[in-house]
Amino acid sequence: MSNEAVDTKITVVALVENEPGVLNRIASMFRRRAFNIDSLTVGRTHKPHISRMTIRVDAGPEYARKIANNLLKLVNVIDVRILDNEPHIERDLALIKVRNDDTESRNTITEICDRYPARIVDVGPKVAIIEMVGTEKFLEEFIEEVRPTGIVEMIRTGVVSMGRGTRIHDTDYQRPDLSRAGAEGANGNGRIV
């Protein structure tokens, strides 16, 4: 199934409880169901108890529902969206360390960076670090242009995505001051209502 060569990817966004072990549960589900993760990013949202993941999966669109349903089965996963079906913004960030030790390479790099929304964030006599932000495809295009100059090190964050306009992906869930039934002053309600 998903381990056959596929040239399609699914973008899944999941809102999850910001708790220890949640990343493990999610990664484990993908491994167990034999879905290949292309990239996975986790970060905090504007609510401290909610994390948000953008997961790019190497699989055809026919697997989208399957992946969403299996994610939703996890108790700590609050909500899941497949972003491929809606207009959305997608960003990937790369730090690329390139050879920079002669005039030719220096000129090439400056020239390429001028044509892209890329910045040179560190320069030395031997190497420079370029920061480039964009869609996954755009980034790849950029990397291919830089490659002949000599990439010596590279890191990418993986894609993060957000639906455009008023497609708000959020949850009302408020974690009550950790119920901790019985904690001094707590009323024993907590997460239990």
Next chain:
Amino acid sequence: MKLKGSDIIMECLLKEGVHVMFGYPGGAILPTYDAIARYEGRIHHVLVRHEQGASHMADGYARATGEVGVCIATSGPGATNLVTGLATAMMDSSPIVAITGQVPIPAIGSDAFQETDVTGVTLPITKHNYLVTDVRDLAYTMKEAFHIARTGRPGPVLVDVPKDVQTAETEFIYPEGDVALPGYDPPWSANDKEIDDALRLIDEAERPIILAGHGIMMSGAMQEVRELAERAQIPVSLTLLGKGAMPEDHPLVIGMMGMHGEASSNLAIQEADLLLALGMRFDDRVTGNLQTYAKKARKIHIDIDRSEINKNVKVEVGIAGDLKTVLTQLLPKLGQKSHPHWIRRIRDWLEDSSERDILNYETPGILLTAQVINDIWKLTGGDAITVTDVGQHQMLEAQYYPHQRPATLLTSGGLGTMGFGFPAAIGAKFGKPEEEIWAIVGDGGFQMTLCEMATAVQENVNVNIAIINNHFLGMVRQWQELFFEKRYEATPMVNPDFCKLADAYGIPNRLVTKRDEIEDAVNFARSIDGPVLIEFVVEKEEMVYPMVPAGADLHDMKRRPKPGEA
């Protein structure tokens, strides 16, 4: 009132209505065992002989009662011994809560003595699990654990409690009301369109069939399914775990489906123009080759687990919801139907099957498993709870012990766990003390958990153990006969003298080698209030027919030849 963590665990169990727990002590859970002593009389602790037994007992208890079964073990090896039982419960959606001790919080991650990352180990084989790192979290964690175990698609939940959390004190207040878990929201009912689509398909069908699964009993939808079948005159085929969902003597019930199912069921599925899959999950053991499975049929699938819908079999109407609720929505709009031709066709297949039935053969001088099981069925009035192990005897139980009531066949279906039967029968007896319980086990599987004989004696558990002794790992031998040219590698067994073994444990016993000895032995077992063991020495090289070889088309069954056809 301030309580220790250990006592909070016990109070929570009481709040959840737990009367019995199955377990085994050890260092990291010792504070809780001290509390268990203080709660004896309110919660009974059953000392097992191996933690695997505890997990199967909790599972057997849960399957027999529909309530959450509880097992408890120490950290490290105690907890890892639960693993097989948790995986078994996970596959068959059985609600259990496992409590394990863990090394004290400061030692976690240091490879301390008897430290195992138990939440890590059990992550893929539990519905959910917890490591409690603050005694103040304990009460609501226990509450969540029980809630998750018993609701939605039930399953095992593990709560790992470090030793210092068991000894720490806090104010105990049990959270009242419902659990609010934002990410846990099992589906409940169908929308109007889904109901209308389902009704339309039922109305248009000429050759419909109901595939009745375990979910019917877990949802308590037996009456609704029966009404659906009767009103629309739809034949009902049962999964292994669905046995008991409808009385097997009901004229619309056409037997079990799948690898060792009735030929009539399998043929009907392949010929049907509508499958109504209710609380079942299209396991490969019931579908055979998916490419050729029920090709003529449209499909309606109702299951509480969204992820089961369109997982193995693509369906026209998939409804994620509680079966009883969904059928209650559907039934008022369902009209009468009849399918006399279809039902006649299935009847013909059934007749052909009974001609091939081994019970109709002359078998002088040999004892067959089918005969043993069918005689137990007769002698128990078909009304016992039978708990099987895994193998040929399990499939023959399914074929030769018809079940009339829900939750009267307890068997490891999804995981096929040898060693399940006997401990699960003990657990079932604790849940249903008024019922007659038979553990029907193979000579191979029984040896995996036979240490629980000591538990049965210590607790004087009234279970009857029927060992079907064919001196073989019979089901594997069957595969070797069919697919490996009878190379019987690692399947013949030199067995202990099971009766002497029973003697050693102090368990009354009988040896049966002939058919006319069965009645006496079964009556003997039934007359004794306590464990009894009967060893049935049966034919060594029996075959279970029909058989759909793994991955073959469902209609491509190996059948027993008719008499004279050989």
